[in-house]
Amino acid sequence: MRVQGNLFLVTGAASGLGEQVAKSIVEQGGYVVAVDINAAGLEDVVRSLGLNRVYSPGSVDVTSENQVQEAIKKGLNHFKESPLAGAVICSGIVWPPQSIKGYGQDERLTSYSQFKHIVTVNLLGAYNVAQQVAQTIMDHKPMNEDGERGVIITTSSMLGLDGTLVGYGTSKAGVAGMTLPLAKELSEFGIRVMSIAPGPFETPLVRAVPGVEAPVSLFPKRYGYPNEFSDLVLHIIGNPMLNGSVIRLDGGLRG
Numbered sequence: 134m135r136v137q138g139n140l141f142l143v144t145g146a147a148s149g150l151g152e153q154v155a156k157s158i159v160e161q162g163g164y165v166v167a168v169d170i171n172a173a174g175l176e177d178v179v180r181s182l183g184l185n186r187v188y189s190p191g192s193v194d195v196t197s198e199n200q201v202q203e204a205i206k207k208g209l210n211h212f213k214e215s216p217l218a219g220a221v222i223c224s225g226i227v228w229p230p231q232s233i234k235g236y237g238q239d240e241r242l243t244s245y246s247q248f249k250h251i252v253t254v255n256l257l258g259a260y261n262v263a264q265q266v267a268q269t270i271m272d273h274k275p276m277n278e279d280g281e282r283g284v285i286i287t288t289s290s291m292l293g294l295d296g297t298l299v300g301y302g303t304s305k306a307g308v309a310g311m312t313l314p315l316a317k318e319l320s321e322f323g324i325r326v327m328s329i330a331p332g333p334f335e336t337p338l339v340r341a342v343p344g345v346e347a348p349v350s351l352f353p354k355r356y357g358y359p360n361e362f363s364d365l366v367l368h369i370i371g372n373p374m375l376n377g378s379v380i381r382l383d384g385g386l387r388g
């Protein structure tokens with residue numbers, strides 16, 4: 134599938150990996166519905182990339198069915214000439230808000246409320262977007278001789294595959310685990326599903342906790358750059374044989 138001329142819904146588009154994915158899609162001649170809970174961040178992205186290329190429906194919480202539905206509707210209305218061809222789901226959180234307390238000594242352990250919050254944003258939020266975008270695409274005319282209609286790309290994490298951090302790791306294991314069953318379910322409609330599991334990348338998220346330093350890759354000995362993530366996203370969009378898999382993007386690091 135080509136990026137050029139097609140419309141993609143990108144979540145987490147106000148920052149880090151999602152912001153870079155939005156930029157890369159625009160550079161390739163595509164269009165973006167930029168979704169994030171951070172409306173101010175989205176405004177900056179739209180200002181730098183142009184309203185003719187990127188549309189922001191304002192603050193959208195990926196855990197809300199109504200807000201995601203409304204975002205898709207407004208996005209389609211803004212880009213009437215460009216068919217929705219997929220979603221790149223980059224929204225996510227590592228830690229729950231401070232208002233949701235842990236348990237045990239110094240409240241360091243993961244409480245049910247914390248667990249529920251992280252799983253809701255990272256796993257249920259990702260499925261909410263994936264399902265609604267797939268539902269929008271499934272009735273489209275196929276765009277090529279393979280019968281392709283779209284692609285859903287989620288963001289898991291090295292920590293989900295290697296089993297680190299109860300709330301975050303479990304939510305990201307769920308995102309990875311959803312890839313093949315969802316690809317099987319959507320295959321009859323020509324919609325592919327892929328997931329990327331990054332190691333530490335140079336974004337605000339990886340620097341979120343002062344005093345906690347994420348390890349660098351085995352090689353190269355540094356954090357990943359966001360454009361190395363978006364390069365893989367573009368490749369997945371373009372390569373129809375990539376379906377139902379989780380790709381590690383971690384420079385050989387294990388969590």
Ligand SMILES: NC(=O)c1ccc[n+]([C@@H]2O[C@H](COP(=O)([O-])OP(=O)(O)OC[C@H]3O[C@@H](n4cnc5c(N)ncnc54)[C@H](O)[C@@H]3O)[C@@H](O)[C@H]2O)c1
Pocket residue numbers: 144145146147148149150151168169170171174193194195196222223224225226227254258288289290291330331332333334335336337338339
């Ligand atoms: N940066 C890394 O090292 C790394 C490593 C592995 C996986 N990931 C994953 O990659 C994705 C992107 O991370 P990033 O590093 O760009 O982080 P980031 O914090 O820069 O961006 C995440 C974005 O998600 C948005 N978001 C959070 N909750 C939301 C919600 N409920 N609804 C809508 N938007 C919401 C935030 O506002 C933010 O703009 C995340 O899913 C993260 O878990 C990142």
